[in-house]
Amino acid sequence: MFHLIDVLPALPELLLAALALALVLVAAFGGEGGRNTRRVTRISLGGILLALALIWFGAANDETAFGGMHRADSFADYMKILVLLGTFGALFMSITPLAKDDINKPEFPLLVLLALVGMMLMISANDLMSLYMAIELQSLPLYVVAAMRTKSLRSSEAGLKYFLLGALSSGLLLYGASLIYGFAGTTSFAGIAAAVSSDQLPSAFIVGMVFMISGIAFKVSAAPFHMWTPDVYEGSPSPVTALFAIAPKVAAMALMMRLTYSAFGSIVDQWSQVLIALSIASMVVGALGAIMQSDIKRMMAYSSIAHMGYALAGLAAGSQQGALGVVVYMTGYIFMGAGSFAIILLMRRDGQAATKIGDLQGLSRTHPMLALGMMVMMFSMAGIPPLAGFFGKWYVFLAAVNAGLVPLAVIGVVMSVVGAFYYLRIIRLMYFEDANEPLDADIPVAHKIVLGVSIAVVLLFFAGLSQILQSANIAASALMAQL
Amino acid sequence: MIDNWPILSIVTFMPLAGVLFLLMIRGDEITVAQNSRYVALWVSSFTFLVSLPLLIAFDSAAVGYQFQEKGNWLAGTGIGYHMGVDGISMPFVMLSTFLMPLSILASWKAITHRVREYMIAFLVLETMMVGMFVSLDMLMFYLFFEAVLIPMFLIIGVWGGPRRVYAAFKFFLYTLFGSVLMLICMLAMYIDAGTTNIPGITTHQFADSMQTWLFLGFLASFAVKVPMWPVHTWLPDAHVEAPTAGSMILAGVLLKMGGYGFLRFSLPMFPLASEFFAPLIFTLSIIAVIYTSLVALAQSDMKKMIAYSSVAHMGFVTIGIFTMTEQGIAGAMFQMISHGLVSAALFFSVGVVYDRLHTREISAYGGVATVMPRYAVFFMFMMLASVGLPGTSGFVGEMLVLVGAWHASSWVAFFTATGLVLGATYMLWLYRRVMFGAIISDEVKAMEPMHVREYSIFLPLSALVLLFGVYPMAVLDVMSVSIQFVLDGLSASGLSILAAK
Numbered sequence: 001m002f003h004l005i006d007v008l009p010a011l012p013e014l015l016l017a018a019l020a021l022a023l024v025l026v027a028a029f030g031g032e033g034g035r036n037t038r039r040v041t042r043i044s045l046g047g048i049l050l051a052l053a054l055i056w057f058g059a060a061n062d063e064t065a066f067g068g069m070h071r072a073d074s075f076a077d078y079m080k081i082l083v084l085l086g087t088f089g090a091l092f093m094s095i096t097p098l099a100k101d102d103i104n105k106p107e108f109p110l111l112v113l114l115a116l117v118g119m120m121l122m123i124s125a126n127d128l129m130s131l132y133m134a135i136e137l138q139s140l141p142l143y144v145v146a147a148m149r150t151k152s153l154r155s156s157e158a159g160l161k162y163f164l165l166g167a168l169s170s171g172l173l174l175y176g177a178s179l180i181y182g183f184a185g186t187t188s189f190a191g192i193a194a195a196v197s198s199d200q201l202p203s204a205f206i207v208g209m210v211f212m213i214s215g216i217a218f219k220v221s222a223a224p225f226h227m228w229t230p231d232v233y234e235g236s237p238s239p240v241t242a243l244f245a246i247a248p249k250v251a252a253m254a255l256m257m258r259l260t261y262s263a264f265g266s267i268v269d270q271w272s273q274v275l276i277a278l279s280i281a282s283m284v285v286g287a288l289g290a291i292m293q294s295d296i297k298r299m300m301a302y303s304s305i306a307h308m309g310y311a312l313a314g315l316a317a318g319s320q321q322g323a324l325g326v327v328v329y330m331t332g333y334i335f336m337g338a339g340s341f342a343i344i345l346l347m348r349r350d351g352q353a354a355t356k357i358g359d360l361q362g363l364s365r366t367h368p369m370l371a372l373g374m375m376v377m378m379f380s381m382a383g384i385p386p387l388a389g390f391f392g393k394w395y396v397f398l399a400a401v402n403a404g405l406v407p408l409a410v411i412g413v414v415m416s417v418v419g420a421f422y423y424l425r426i427i428r429l430m431y432f433e434d435a436n437e438p439l440d441a442d443i444p445v446a447h448k449i450v451l452g453v454s455i456a457v458v459l460l461f462f463a464g465l466s467q468i469l470q471s472a473n474i475a476a477s478a479l480m481a482q483l
Numbered sequence: 484m485i486d487n488w489p490i491l492s493i494v495t496f497m498p499l500a501g502v503l504f505l506l507m508i509r510g511d512e513i514t515v516a517q518n519s520r521y522v523a524l525w526v527s528s529f530t531f532l533v534s535l536p537l538l539i540a541f542d543s544a545a546v547g548y549q550f551q552e553k554g555n556w557l558a559g560t561g562i563g564y565h566m567g568v569d570g571i572s573m574p575f576v577m578l579s580t581f582l583m584p585l586s587i588l589a590s591w592k593a594i595t596h597r598v599r600e601y602m603i604a605f606l607v608l609e610t611m612m613v614g615m616f617v618s619l620d621m622l623m624f625y626l627f628f629e630a631v632l633i634p635m636f637l638i639i640g641v642w643g644g645p646r647r648v649y650a651a652f653k654f655f656l657y658t659l660f661g662s663v664l665m666l667i668c669m670l671a672m673y674i675d676a677g678t679t680n681i682p683g684i685t686t687h688q689f690a691d692s693m694q695t696w697l698f699l700g701f702l703a704s705f706a707v708k709v710p711m712w713p714v715h716t717w718l719p720d721a722h723v724e725a726p727t728a729g730s731m732i733l734a735g736v737l738l739k740m741g742g743y744g745f746l747r748f749s750l751p752m753f754p755l756a757s758e759f760f761a762p763l764i765f766t767l768s769i770i771a772v773i774y775t776s777l778v779a780l781a782q783s784d785m786k787k788m789i790a791y792s793s794v795a796h797m798g799f800v801t802i803g804i805f806t807m808t809e810q811g812i813a814g815a816m817f818q819m820i821s822h823g824l825v826s827a828a829l830f831f832s833v834g835v836v837y838d839r840l841h842t843r844e845i846s847a848y849g850g851v852a853t854v855m856p857r858y859a860v861f862f863m864f865m866m867l868a869s870v871g872l873p874g875t876s877g878f879v880g881e882m883l884v885l886v887g888a889w890h891a892s893s894w895v896a897f898f899t900a901t902g903l904v905l906g907a908t909y910m911l912w913l914y915r916r917v918m919f920g921a922i923i924s925d926e927v928k929a930m931e932p933m934h935v936r937e938y939s940i941f942l943p944l945s946a947l948v949l950l951f952g953v954y955p956m957a958v959l960d961v962m963s964v965s966i967q968f969v970l971d972g973l974s975a976s977g978l979s980i981l982a983a984k
Contacts, residue, residue: 385626401670413663432640
């Protein structure tokens with residue numbers, strides 16, 4: 001029996017899904033060429049804004065849909081807003097194709113929209129079934145967009161690699177889920193939480209849990225499940241990389257939080273160790289791996305691995321403070337990512353994408369504003385106060401220290417010094433070196449807006465911190481309330 | 484009436500407002516450069532004027548923080564916007580606002596490219612320095628303390644000498660490494676005390692074992708900043724490569740952040756650990772005083788020599804602070820103020836001849852006194868102040884530190900005094916080689932006499948060095964109550980070192 005009340009909490013997702021399906025027709029019959037692409041992109045952007053408005057102004061009740069498989073609470077709302085903003089930024093910047101060999105097909109916005117629905121469902125997943133379905137819905141379109149530049153070998157390689165390793169992680173996830181289902185006798189998070197409250201945990205359950213966390217760690221691109229990240233970042237067309245760097249990370253991190261805090265909330269000490277290991281590995285791999293890179297997209301890949309390591313350090317604390325730290329961290333992260341990718345997208349010479357780090361040389365002479373923006377982003381990523389990145393680190397390490405994970409925090413901050421080295425390298429190239437051949441000069445409005453907003457948020461993060469903390473606290477306590 | 488004004492916030496953020504003016508300047512490159520210089524000079528001079536009421540209205544008899552400002556920043560988390568000064572921080576605020584216009588004047592001719600950006604970096608730097616000294620919230624303190632790195636990194640890296648990239652990276656990474664360890668300690672303190680309010684934490688009692696770790700974490704940061712041996716190696720590189728004004732601010736104010744940190748955090752908050760580690764600090768400081776003095780003797784680059792002398796002088800400061808006596812701490816404070824003025828003047832002296840000859844090699848000079856006699860007088864005065872001649876401010880600080888060191892241990896006093904002798908040796912030798920002797924090169928012969936602009940930098944610095952030398956109470960009066968307050972806190976925590984006296 002169909003009840004409207006059972007689907008209404010998922011209204012934003014339903015809306016976007018319906019829009020995506022309708023846009024298939026527009027994409028198919030709207031004619032060839034750039035005009036149709038722009039049309040589809042514009043409609044998608046409108047849909048995202050609508051979903052954003054629905055969530056922003058909607059009541060933040062704790063509701064479930066689809067028989068309890070989908071949960072719409074304050075935590076989901078907060079993370080969905082981040083994902084929607086990130087996707088909006090990435091899609092918005094793809095509206096004017098910059099480099100000659102850029103993707104310029106109506107399929108791109110369409111697939112992004114579908115992936116977005118997947119990401120939002122991931123954030124709201126409240127059951128192993130919906131978890132798996134959402135992850136697949138998010139992943140499949142992303143495999144395709146990674147390989148979208150069909151004439152480029154690198155792009156096809158990126159898509160294939162992403163797909164193969166993604167399939168492996170799905171396998172891990174499914175296997176883990178089946179073990180957990182076998183133990184708990186239910187797929188709902190609440191049911192699992194009730195089942196594991198007992199003292200005796202069979203080792204098969206622990207194995208299942210570790211498998212599931214590993215599967216999600218792949219999506220978060222935490223080391224040692226990070227192998228695909230640098231290649232996919234480098235090989236994919238830049239607008240796709242921009243999307244990868246921002247939105248799916250937030251969704252996967254939210255899913256990780258949801259799974260650990262609600263399904264496994266009563267056995268924190270069991271999964272905390274796994275997350276500590278993931279966190280340390282990611283921070284080390286991210287910091288050391290980035291040093292040797294000469295391609296800026298590869299460097300950003302390692303940088304994102306390191307960032308996920310910091311966020312996981314907060315999650316490893318297993319407390320509400322930890323959840324708060326991760327939420328604050330991800331808030332800063334999407335703006336740093338959007339800002340730096342706005343500039344990376346603009347890196348091109350004679351219409352060809354120029355993504356070597358050396359291409360930034362002397363940028364402060366040729367494009368002072370871009371250089372300034374990049375500098376702000378790099379200092380923020382390095383965690384230098386008073387920029388956004390610092391406050392994220394402050395709150396995740398606060399949670400880690402409070403949970404007694406001082407060694408983890410010390411490794412974290414030491415790795416952030418190592419990380420500072422490669423961020424400074426970019427600033428050095430832009431400011432300390434003489435100008436190279438200048439990059440192309442025209443900057444589309446979309447990039448200006450995304451960059452401007454990102455710079456403003458990163459610079460003035462401290463001013464709005466009180467409000468962010470308030471909302472993040474509500475989100476974190478909503479997550480905790482499910483125990 | 485003046486108490487109602489948020490004067491500390493105004494002083495802190497006025498330079499940032501100046502940045503907005505700088506951004507608005509339009510015109511061709513030369514106009515922008517010239518206007519930027521004037522705007523920066525006016526803004527920094529005005530900031531100094533605005534900071535003067537601090538000096539005038541400061542009640543040196545009052546215990547506690549004055550001109551306090553509280554704001555709601557992160558309500559309900561124990562973190563807030565809180566500013567205030569006491570006798571320990573107020574002199575540093577004045578030092579910062581006083582040196583800044585002089586530094587901008589010092590870069591008037593020396594900086595010719597990207598002048599606007601340079602001035603922006605300096606004004607941002609001023610905001611960060613002042614903000615750090617007036618912050619009464621630990622998180623705010625950290626924000627300013629770390630943010631200083633950004634403008635200084637750019638000043639060294641963009642406008643520095645040939646090895647500027649290496650020097651800038653070394654400066655940034657060394658300092659950052661120390662600071663992040665301090666950050667972990669701050670987190671632990673915040674968790675333990677439930678607040679980041681500095682007066683609040685000062686009254687909080689940390690467990691003995693915790694104090695040890697916290698002390699070491701803060702030491703990692705402040706030792707790099709001061710700098711103490713063996714983590715001082717970034718300083719000579721940074722000084723040699725930085726532009727003249729960068730060196731002036733680096734030596735004049737930035738090094739003092741470490742000493743200030745010891746007095747604001749380590750001593751009052753971790754008294755037991757401070758006593759426990761005092762011998763370690765003494766050892767490191769004595770090594771610094773003697774070793775860096777010897778290294779200074781061997782230098783052929785003027786700036787590098789003065790940089791090493793800074794390390795030695797800051798060694799006096801750390802010894803003075805950890806004697807935990809009234810004379811020692813007062814001496815350390817006085818030495819920091821005095822060194823702030825003297826080292827800025829000495830780096831500027833090097834800048835004056837560097838602008839003319841474009842080399843800092845001592846061997847390239849000789850006989851400068853005959854060509855630039857007035858310059859020779861100023862240089863001699865500052866050199867003697869650095870050596871600690873009675874009648875200059877350098878004497879008072881070193882004397883007091885020695886008296887304090889004597890209370891702590893006669894051996895510490897003995898080795899510290901060795902540094903005085905060595906200091907006199909290398910400075911006098913430097914002076915002889917640069918100023919006297921035959922003029923060996925035609926370039927020296929052709930050196931221009933000093934400009935009005937250069938006089939206007941030397942004169943205020945010399946006047947203050949002389950004033951503080953003959954009337955040290957001008958400084959000591961301001962800080963005596965606050966130092967006594969720190970000492971009272973130490974004796975309240977039952978330190979044996981104080982009980983013995």
